[in-house]
Amino acid sequence: MRDKIVAGNWKMNLTFEQALQLANDINTWASENKPNAKVIIAPTSIYLQAIQETVDEEFVQVASQDVSNTEKGAFTGDISAEQLDSIGINCAIVGHSERREYQQETDAVIAQKLEQLFNKDITPILCVGEKLEEREADKHFEVVKSQILNALNPQKTENLSKLVIAYEPVWAIGTGVTASPEQAQEIHAFIRSVLNDAYGADVAEGTSILYGGSVNAANAEELFAQADIDGGLVGGASLKVEDFSKIISAF
Numbered sequence: 271m272r273d274k275i276v277a278g279n280w281k282m283n284l285t286f287e288q289a290l291q292l293a294n295d296i297n298t299w300a301s302e303n304k305p306n307a308k309v310i311i312a313p314t315s316i317y318l319q320a321i322q323e324t325v326d327e328e329f330v331q332v333a334s335q336d337v338s339n340t341e342k343g344a345f346t347g348d349i350s351a352e353q354l355d356s357i358g359i360n361c362a363i364v365g366h367s368e369r370r371e372y373q374q375e376t377d378a379v380i381a382q383k384l385e386q387l388f389n390k391d392i393t394p395i396l397c398v399g400e401k402l403e404e405r406e407a408d409k410h411f412e413v414v415k416s417q418i419l420n421a422l423n424p425q426k427t428e429n430l431s432k433l434v435i436a437y438e439p440v441w442a443i444g445t446g447v448t449a450s451p452e453q454a455q456e457i458h459a460f461i462r463s464v465l466n467d468a469y470g471a472d473v474a475e476g477t478s479i480l481y482g483g484s485v486n487a488a489n490a491e492e493l494f495a496q497a498d499i500d501g502g503l504v505g506g507a508s509l510k511v512e513d514f515s516k517i518i519s520a521f
């Protein structure tokens with residue numbers, strides 16, 4: 271059975287003190303409430319180690335928001351999979367639409383990042399999703415399919431058992447506009463069928479597919495009730511323990 275996961279992408283928010291406090295609060299909540307979903311938090315990279323030491327990995331896992339597409343060397347500012355592994359980080363977000371947009375990350379670069387992560391046995395949360403104009407032109411299936419196949423085709427199929435995918439329509443991120451549960455279910459089922467056709471039933475059935483884009487305490491339950499939605503990748507609403515814990519409790 272695939273994992274139910276609620277992951278908080280903190281993006282470039284919170285001071286060190288605020289981040290430690292939030293991590294502590296989430297850890298306390300999770301240890302007391304034993305939620306049905308796996309809880310992941312992704313802080314700014316410079317806080318990773320301190321937060322990793324603050325939380326109990328039985329209750330809260332810590333993920334990086336990104337990783338370098340190269341192994342090591344003269345890449346100022348980048349963080350390698352080996353470096354993440356060396357401080358005990360075993361999960362990383364890859365290909366977030368904000369990096370595709372602001373850092374010009376291509377599918378080819380994202381494929382290299384995935385390979386770096388798989389080489390170090392780090393679980394990738396691969397983000398895919400269409401822009402508003404692509405949805406309006408009814409191109410969302412085609413866009414998402416090519417993002418997935420371009421990122422995954424270069425990988426070894428045996429590595430795909432570790433994969434998590436997050437479907438995040440760009441038009442729903444930080445906008446307060448969420449995909450309806452029906453819209454999200456439709457494309458999540460499609461993503462599973464793409465995985466099935468390309469890599470077989472074990473990968474398709476074993477891959478947790480998270481929804482992201484204005485998930486909040488009020489809409490999480492209906493989204494998570496859909497057959498192919500295995501959890502959420504949450505931005506804004508993951509920055510307050512009250513909201514994030516309600517979202518996790520939607521499972």
Ligand SMILES: O=C(CO)COP(=O)(O)O
Binds near residue numbers: 279482484
């Ligand atoms: O981008 C997201 C998570 O990675 C979603 O952000 P919001 O939940 O703030 O819309």
